Amino acid sequence: MSPPPFDAIIVGAGLGGLVAGALLAQGGRRVQLLERHDKFGGAATTFKRRDLQVEASLCMLDGLDPQDFKTPVFAKLGLLEAVPVATSETFYNLRHPLLNGDFRLPRGHDAAIEAVTNRFPHHEKGIRTYFSTIRHLRNTRNQNYIQQLKWGQTPLSDLADIQTALLESAGIPPSPATPQQQLDTLNAAQKISMRRFLTTLFGADEAIQFALCANLQFFTESLELISLFDFSLSQASYHYGAHYIRGGSQRLSDQLAGIIRAHGGEAWTRREVSHLLTEGERVVGVAHRKAGIIGSGREASQPDPQESRARMVLGNATPRVMRDLLPEALRGRFYRPYEGLAADLSNWTIYLGFDGPPSRFGVGEYAQFIFPEWMDSMQKMPESATLMGLPPGSREAPFLFCDYSQLGEMSGAHGQCLGLMNWIDRLSNWPTDEAAYQAHKAGWLEALIAALDRAFPGIAGSVVYKEMATPRTVRNYLNDPLGGVHGFGDPGVANRSGSAFQRGCQTGIDGLLLASSFAFGPGYSKAILTGTVAAEMTFKALKRGV
Template structure:
């Protein structure tokens, strides 16, 4: 059986239980779980590759991820929730490589701090860096654990239908929101963390897109706990995620179709009834599941009957996250030959992340507020077998869509000389950062290509090229409507917007959405 299905007009004549918009991990998870429950599922992907932010692309002998750089979550334990879910979805065909014990390095002008694998080792390491703040560090870990425990009830409530969900929401969400409705900086300052310690503990803020003065402590705590047992990388690259999940959907009679964009979600009398494709075809279905992000769903995909109605969703209560630049680099020697290890580098100009970001947004000539450097070929033990004498690196930083608005009506790879010059200048500045922090790479760069928010908009189909859907502010977590079931009957949401950022969270959202549709707690089978 070939991977995926070709679009044929005959699909419009078939009877579908669910149409899923988008083949990212949340859409694929929903598709597999619904297919296993006997539902006839059709997944429609606008892009020419499956997987959303889990797909890869190739140039010459090189291959890069577009969204996954590492995953946490105890994947080395076969009975952990995330591992059991990945194994189920992939029919045990998805394998993982554990990163080195030092999986993240926080690089500040005066010192580098290692994030190490193992909860207690992480605590001990932080205390060794900040011996006078031992109590604050231990209190922080206690709060991280409290947030995680309370989040289970908070997210479970999202799967409950209508009136039951509304009645139980206050007491199922209260404990989690006690922390999630406050900023990270507020909580860490209250427990006595210095500015320097806050800067280090929140050094992974790029994993969810907001500095501590703006982010919800809920997401900071969830990310911290997610990586207590280190980082992992899918063997064969991130494309293996979609490639191992799709066959299971097809085997149950489902279809996963590429290059088939949805123009509009069709509704009638307040009910979702089908989709209108970019090619003009209409496909009817009992249920529609949007994995396209809440902004796309309510501002772009819904027809005029519902698009501007706050009765459908108060979309003005949430903001889109920022875009990013990613420099994809190919090197003409292997990671081993160059001396690269697989730890990610997080490079900062100072300990005050909020000030760093503010300075950069006011004047782009200021230092980048964060530069994230990932070494994917060093993380994949099969890379050298299929790509000998080569290595890859990704260098990422913040980018504003507004800075690229003058080219928003242009086509990918046809945006003109001025745009190409901007990209080249940014590429050179990111290469400078790479050479400074990984000097062995200098002289070995064979190829590089920069993606911008416009690239992400055109290829990942987010309206302004945002990486993390909607911003992870305290305000976001107080939105009751960010749940699978919408005010439009038979229209459901899935994806990182109803949970939090990241592959594991988006995958969990697929479980929550499927649970809501089937009116059955599917989480139980993956919990030990």
């Protein structure tokens, strides 16, 4: 029997799938990437409105320092030169009633320690413990993971040598701990919730918890639902670097797709996978066809059905989607580990075009978190995910506001500038009736712009373009039935509640791996991690001759 034409087929072109495909193709494997949208990137895309280029989702890319696992991955793929970034000197600015004014959290651990200590001098010991702990856990995990790649003896083994050279160049010594000591430290941190950790350090002081964790909605809705380990991986990384990709995240996505093509692979848009091909209980390929325009509700006039076969298939999609692509006899085995796990947390996003820089109205930083009076405890964060189910404007909503002009980015003709508002949400908050949905969305759009105007008086009069995306938009464009963007919950928390769920790319079906945010969790760094892990697992499987 002749071998299949592809070593790996990747279903979906979000960052996880793109990174996996680029690493596999660069490593000499024949890759086919299939994306139903008309552009690559999933949430890492841009689109045009009038004269303005709009960023679909990306607010910040963390790290990219010598101790970040992404740095050797980017270096190996040539992305450090091909995809320049703009760096913000401020992680975020926070406005909260408990803080009696704005609080600026600067980039850099030492600068952040100084800023937080100046605001909360009575907590100096706890502040230093907090920062040293999250920094240690993040760097330990990154070094441990990269070294594991070296032991794997795949084309990704050289990532360890790249990281070693980066550390030596920066004068950073390798961790003196043994691999087992590192794992023991990380496993212990996975059993401690962030709520418990912060309460141990700061007692019931909610103000400092907001100061340190204003961006919790990047990861989850509650400090109870994220472990010290999982929080540290991302949060500490932002203190090393808060970046935005110059020209928009589409640049990164297109570059990754280009790597696949440059190494003999195929990368297709407007190709929708209709089902997975199987032989016995093993996935051996996909059936795919031309997709209609996303959001139009119309199928392609000439679907051009085809079949592609490969030794491995990587699903850069949610487990719910991958389950429904399998034959019915295999769906239960595939989905059993995910049954009962919450994965419905989504976002609303408002895209705004201004007739000039928002700095005219007092916007002083790139990322601004604005919290209302009623949210006087981090434990009320989950309530903010329910607000869009209320009558528009009936309760003040917290929000993140990003002013891209602060970084010299996303400016259009005639001096127009892009801004973005965002917060957590759920699909269940939104009416299913179309007329009711449109009215509800229009009402909340105006209510949220009014809230922005209360924070920065006069800014509403500068708006020349406005558009709102809801979890329903996410469902349509990212193809998750619940509009989810955060993946499953933290496994440390799941294990404490008795669940046997273990996060990762492995599935219960031979020949099928997961390469989406539902493998390791939300965020662009986790997507890149997922793609790297899935690529290594694929290399190993191909080496075994599966």
